[in-house]
Amino acid sequence: MKAVFLDFGTMGATELDPSPLSDAVPDFQAFDSTPAELVAERIDGVDFVFANKARMTEEIISNASGLKFIGLTATGVDNVDLEAAKKHNVAVCNIRAYCTQSIVEHVFAVLLNITHSVRQYDRIVRGGAWQKADNFCMLEFPIRELSAMTIGIVGLGVLGSGVADMARQFGMSVLIAQRPGTEGEPGEGRVDFREILQNADVISLHCPLTDDTRGLIGAEELELMKPNAILINTARGGLVDSTALVAALQTKTIAAAAVDVLPKEPPVDGDPLLDYEGENLILTPHIAWGTVEARQNAINEVAANVRAFLEGEERNRVV
Numbered sequence: 001m002k003a004v005f006l007d008f009g010t011m012g013a014t015e016l017d018p019s020p021l022s023d024a025v026p027d028f029q030a031f032d033s034t035p036a037e038l039v040a041e042r043i044d045g046v047d048f049v050f051a052n053k054a055r056m057t058e059e060i061i062s063n064a065s066g067l068k069f070i071g072l073t074a075t076g077v078d079n080v081d082l083e084a085a086k087k088h089n090v091a092v093c094n095i096r097a098y099c100t101q102s103i104v105e106h107v108f109a110v111l112l113n114i115t116h117s118v119r120q121y122d123r124i125v126r127g128g129a130w131q132k133a134d135n136f137c138m139l140e141f142p143i144r145e146l147s148a149m150t151i152g153i154v155g156l157g158v159l160g161s162g163v164a165d166m167a168r169q170f171g172m173s174v175l176i177a178q179r180p181g182t183e184g185e186p187g188e189g190r191v192d193f194r195e196i197l198q199n200a201d202v203i204s205l206h207c208p209l210t211d212d213t214r215g216l217i218g219a220e221e222l223e224l225m226k227p228n229a230i231l232i233n234t235a236r237g238g239l240v241d242s243t244a245l246v247a248a249l250q251t252k253t254i255a256a257a258a259v260d261v262l263p264k265e266p267p268v269d270g271d272p273l274l275d276y277e278g279e280n281l282i283l284t285p286h287i288a289w290g291t292v293e294a295r296q297n298a299i300n301e302v303a304a305n306v307r308a309f310l311e312g313e314e315r316n317r318v319v
Contacts, residue, residue, distance in 0.1 A: 003048035020303035099294035106288035110258035117141035147171030152200030155207030181212030
């Protein structure tokens with residue numbers, strides 16, 4: 001049996017141990033990246049294909065002789081034609097709950113940075129202001145305790161639940177939004193989305209990108225938020241209207257935002273958030289998931305999926 005990893009470089013491969021994959025399928029080869037025009041060639045005659053973002057189209061799957069298994073080092077499966085995989089009896093497995101701790105820590109890293117004005121204080125100290133101050137400390141920028149704040153969680157899966165649990169450890173009040181697109185009264189323990197917007201000091205997005213959630217946060221929603229509110233998006237870029245968010249940050253409609261994802265990645269065609277220079281935005285390049293521990297978890301989980309498949313078990317099977 002043969003296996004290839006088409007885009008191992010997207011995992012920050014130099015820091016990772018690939019041996020769980022090579023132990024599961026000894027005839028294993030990893031490529032840092034694979035251009036679309038080389039995918040068919042590299043998977044020809046291969047039994048197991050591992051990928052992070054490489055696209056597996058209907059044409060590629062239908063012409064891949066011997067392909068039995070596609071293992072994704074991600075939860076999302078939008079880069080695989082699932083209907084084609086099903087038609088050609090190719091198993092597709094994703095991984096789940098591999099980066100929860102990493103996401104949770106990132107959410108609170110940016111939140112504490114914002115609420116304690118860390119970036120602003122670092123700037124003025126490096127600029128020499130502390131050395132000239134009249135007092136032992138400087139209180140030029142707001143400092144807010146999380147325990148006095150309410151966080152609204154949109155998307156209560158594993159990641160959203162992890163953030164909610166950590167928020168409670170900080171003494172925050174937690175509101176859970178009704179699932180976007182759900183009609184009628186909110187279920188037990190859930191709050192109407194508009195109520196979340198109006199009452200939460202922090203809104204953290206953890207829902208998938210669907211027809212119901214695309215553009216979930218736009219100009220209207222931002223207008224409903226509190227002037228001191230903070231928006232955090234570590235989910236999908238398409239959940240937030242970038243142009244509307246820039247306008248809200250410029251006009252102080254909301255206090256701040258931390259964004260780790262954009263609608264197109266890498267953003268080769270630009271994005272309004274990339275041009276915004278205000279200190280009330282923290283913009284990071286899709287790294288919330290990316291601790292070395294989380295990335296190694298991803299490799300280990302894919303290997304576990306392979307072993308289960310070889311033993312006739314359905315573990316994290318999507319198709």
